[in-house]
Amino acid sequence: MIKEIAEKIITILKADSDLNFDWYFEPPVRAKSFPYGFVDFRGGEEVKSSREKMLYNWIYYIVIVDRKRSDTDDVEKAVMDRTDRAVDILKGNPTLDGTVETSRVTAIEGDYAITEQGNFIGTRITLRTWVWK
Numbered sequence: 061m062i063k064e065i066a067e068k069i070i071t072i073l074k075a076d077s078d079l080n081f082d083w084y085f086e087p088p089v090r091a092k093s094f095p096y097g098f099v100d101f102r103g104g105e106e107v108k109s110s111r112e113k114m115l116y117n118w119i120y121y122i123v124i125v126d127r128k129r130s131d132t133d134d135v136e137k138a139v140m141d142r143t144d145r146a147v148d149i150l151k152g153n154p155t156l157d158g159t160v161e162t163s164r165v166t167a168i169e170g171d172y173a174i175t176e177q178g179n180f181i182g183t184r185i186t187l188r189t190w191v192w193k
Contacts, residue, residue, distance in 0.1 A: 061191060061193055062101050062118065063085075064159065065101075065118065065120065065156065065159055065160060065189060065191065066085060066099045066101060066120060068156045068157060068159040069099050069120060069122060069150075069156065069187070070083040070097075070099055072149060072150075072153060072156060072157065073097070073122070073146055073149060073150075076145060076149060078141070078142055078145050079097070079124075079142060079145060079146060079149075081093065081095050081096055081097065082096045082097075083096070083097045083098060083099065084096065084097070084098040084099075085098065085099060085100075086098055086100060087100075087123070091125070094125070094126050094127040095124060095125060095126040095138070095139070095142065096124075096125055097122065097123060097124045097125070098122075098123050099120055099121070099122050099123075100120065100121040100122075100123065101118065101119075101120055102118075102119040102120065102121055102186075103118070103119060104116055104117045104118035104119050104189075105117055107190070113192045113193060114192070114193060115161070115190055115191070115192050116190070116191050116192075116193060117188060117189070117190055118188075118189050118190075118191060119186060119187070119188055119189075120186075120187045120189065121184050121185070121186060121187075122146060122150075122184070122185040122187060123182055123183070123184045123185075124139055124142050124143055124146065124182060124183050124185075125139075125180055125181070125182040126138060126139050126180075126181050126182070127177070127178045127179070127180055127181075128178055128179040128180075128181055129178040129179075135179075135181050136181055139170075139181050139182065139183055140170075140183070142183075143168060143170075143183040143185065146185060147165050147168065147185060150163065150165055150185070150187060151165060156189070159191075160189040160190060160191045161189075161190045161191055161192055162189075162190050163187055163188060163189040163190070164187070164188050165185055165186065165187055166186045166187070166188050167184075167185070167186035168183060168184070168185050168186075169183065169184045169186075170182070170183045170184075171183075171184070
């Protein structure tokens, strides 16, 4: 079920033209192109149980990365726009097409790394999901 939820997140986001780029299940060693994204399962806990099922609260990180090679602000702005779009999509589909009971965006963070290959700009969306299993 954990993998299926990650796959569903990728499918839903990639269906949007602004987010239709390479997506991975973990940070790639070498990205084929920029921008790219990945969905990382961070774990969770059992929060409730019934006689037959348990309700789990699982956390996923959704990361969007791009590379900046000039002194313009275009890449940062594009990453921010893509992040806003991803958040809107996730908020508009809290059951992830019926894959989970519900979900909620609980945090959005940004970061960057300066390398010889350019500056890497990224955002991380924290998505909490609740699923009966």
